[in-house]
Amino acid sequence: MAKPVLWVTRQLTDPVMARARLDYQVIENRDDHVMTSEELIRASRDADAMLICHSEIYTKDVVAQLDPRLKMIANHSVGTDHCDLQALADAGICVTNTPDVLSDATAEIAMLLMLGAARRAYEGDHMVRTGIWHDWAPKMMNGFQITGKRLGIVGMGRVGQVVAERARGFDMEIHYHNRSRLPASVEKGAKFHSELESLLSEVDVVSLNCPASAENINLMNAKRFTQMKAGSILVNTARGALVDEDALLDALNSGHVRAAGLDCFKNEPGGNPSFSDIPQIFMLPHIGSATDDTRAAMGFRALDNLDAFFSGKEPRDKVN
Template identity: 60%
Template sequence: MTKKRLWITRRLSDATLERAARDYDVVINHADTPGTAEDLIAASAEFDAIIPCHSEHFTADVVAQFADRLQIVANHSVGVDHCNLPALKERGIVVTNTPDVLSDATAELAMLLMLGAARHAVAGDRIVRTGAWDSWSPAFMVGKQVTGARLGIIGMGRVGRAFAAKARGFDMDVHYFNRTRLTDGQAQGATYHETVESLLEVSDFLSLHCPATPETTDLMNAERFAMLPDGAVIVNTARGALVDEDALMAALDTGKVAAAGLDCFKVEPGGNPLFSKYENVFMLPHIGSATRQTRDAMGFRALDNLDAFFAGKTPRDLL
């Protein structure tokens, strides 16, 4: 039986690539550079399937130029804001993602960012690393305590709920906004808010875990930052599009926001260089799911979706 031809656009985990090579006629981008529009258009004529990452952009214009061979885009990501789903559907191309498997890894990173932002991790590391630590006093580097504080979560999907579970270990008072109210079993005692605005008013700490959509672009803008309690800490491990970065810097300048922990930015890769002047902003380069265990699980989930599709079954993570 002739193997289906598969293009893997980035350097995935060794276990994933080994399995893909066993089951498919696979071409791997070992250079590990983002696939361009031209690459995607060419691949549509050469491959039956593509496993891309969020670095490949399936815009309407790109998809309109696709050949007829490509049947499925099995994303190696949960978010699919890099895919124009209506355009792909119109061409009859199936799209899947990889939910569930990266929730804990991303929630762990959100906790790291929250703690690091609250307790001056950037400034503290710099002071020790540069040999500038030459004194101490009770007023030295006093931060914001997490234990017992009120935590607001926007988006109580898998990652949001995993983060809430970890926050309960710090005895945080969890509040949330979600498109739909969770069951009591899912909420685990978290307080539901019918509006984002109501949630913001009580959020000493705020963590974003919702997808990037036209409705959530610049969700956190100047007006909404102003609704937070003075000295709030904000964490974003979801998508950079959720935060108006100029508004965040303005809130940091006034002290309305005491600190921020950011794993994603409007422009990626690269981030926003203007944040570099803020030692109360703890930044990481979009590595929420970057653990060995999770990378293997994401790759296998994408391959599971391909296997099901080519076996004539409905992929588990069909969008």
């Protein structure tokens, strides 16, 4: 029996590509560019499945033009907000994601952003690199100490739970807002807030770890920023769509929000140019899962789902 044809839309880690070539007839995007809608539509004519990343966008209009040959899309990501899942299901295309395997790496970045924002990492780095660090003073570069402070986690799923565990190492008091309360064995003493407003007013750091579902678009808006405790910090390692960026700028410029640590933005790649003028923002280019171990694990999880599908089983991580 001929191997299924698999279109891999980005260059994945070497071990993942090597495994893919063993089990599939692989078509590769060799220069690793972000494929356009037209390219995705054309690619569907040649493939039984596609292994894609968050950079490939499958809107309802794109899905309507996909070739019937395409039967599966395996995401190399946890988030699926770039895919119209209902349209893909209606077209008979199975969609999977890669949960579990990137929680540790993303939680590490959340802690890096929290510390970087709180301790003014961008400003300090800039001082040393540009040669403007000439002396020491008791009030120079004083930041916000997170040890013993209150951390509010919005979305206590896999990543949120690991963030909580890492933050406990800093003796932080954990609060969380979730669609439903977790069992006591998972909470581990964390305080549950059924209403987001309650959490925002009590904590010193807010970490966004929830999906960018339709109801969560601009979750952090002007009203919500005013509800945050004065002088608190925002951290976002989830999706840029969760934050009204103009409202965040206003909150930072007013001083009500002390600082922000951001790994994701509404416009990617590139981010928000207005953020570059704000030293209180510590930014990274959406690298929450960017470790060798995690990116390999994500690729292998996607291939596991593909293997299950083509062996006649339901993939473990089917999302539609």
